[in-house]
Amino acid sequence: MTKLVLLHKADSIYDDEPDVVYDFPRAYLKAVQEAVGDWIVYYEPVKAGPRGYFAVAKIERVIPKPSVEGRYLAMIEPGSFLPFDQEVPRLIDGRPLEQALTEPDGSPKKGGAVQLAVRRLPEGDFARIVRLGLPEDLERQEATRYDPDNSEVAEDMALFERPVLERLTRRPYRDVAFRRKVREAYGYRCAMSGLQLRNGGGRPEVQAAHIRPVEHNGSDSVRNGLALSGTLHWMFDRGLISVADDNATILVSRNKVPGDVVDRLLRPNGKIWMPEDKKSWPHPANLAWHRENIFGQVVAEGPVPWE
Template identity: 80%
Template sequence: MVKLVLLHKADSIYEDEPDVVYDFPRSYLKSVEEAVGDWVVYYEPVKAGPRGYFAVAKIERVIPKPGADGRFLAMIAPGTFLPFDREVPRLLGGRPMEAALTEPDGTPKRGGAVQLAVRRLPEVDFARIVNLGLPQELERIEATRYDPEPAALDEGRSPSSARFSSD
């Protein structure tokens, strides 16, 4: 299995519904099939808006798109789509969040992989993005948002680390 970045924009001509289905062409079929059963991160391209990385989901299966030769649908496992509590920017300290989009000097690459609608995402990059979008202290942050002295939380759990295994 492999983790991916899936580009998505709200006004897309494709029939994407991030929490249900991702529409893609044959050129990405091998990568998406390899990600079945694993997690993906959704990314809004620069020209579409300011969000950057904004959600995660798990791919359940891939099917041919009915009535559209050469197109496929990645079906999202029900209940796995999770918008980030905090959108994650494309760049952090001027450096891309994805190693594959970074020049040797740390500056962002131009063209090439940057423009791919489906990109492979190393585990370390995935973990970094998810931990920024769904910080491990999220339960504590939310608990203190409205109650400055919340009841004690279970110290033995790490909610974001448990949720995103490939199992």
């Protein structure tokens, strides 16, 4: 197995969806086959935008692209995709983070390997990029973000120093990374109420909801997330609310949710609040999955929060 860098552009002509599939030509087939079962890093090329290295994922398998000669699809292992907490720049102090892109004097190479859409990535380069994008102490950072004096929590979390690969697979770590990216994408505003609430210490009250749950092969992509208040998160997970096939209109299970509750909790225009960056908008396939598998079908457990 080997690790790779995969170039991805948000407006690519190829059928790429970073948390699901990567579309590539035959020229890269051998390299991608070598990476099956291993991790890759996504990279946005200079002409496509400023993100640099922006996420990790694991390749599950490679298949020929149906009905397209000479193209293949790298299928991403469900649950492996994770966006970086901080996107990693292409250069640090003028030096590339990849050995293959570095001249002997440390300066960046030009042309050649720099332009490859698929690049092999040594273990050391992979670890360095991931450490920059997903800090080891991310859980401690989040725990003390709005409570700097919470030294007891900080000390407990500091006791556990975890290797890069263990960090990428630990659910508690991934939950923190997902929550931070989703809430940031929505400006700490509830997508369905439109409210931006903070407690006395400045902590945002909004939560991060998976549209397609992790246990049902949902990813930790921001496009599989909605920022929701606690009550609306509860309602969304239990199928009392969803999003229509226009990917904007809020659906309500009217026979289970009183009209006055709808009036109090949801935006007056009945549309969800979208992130400023279109790359973070909920993916239509994830919203469709929620409509088809959760909305109106999950029995609410316990007392409803508005009673």
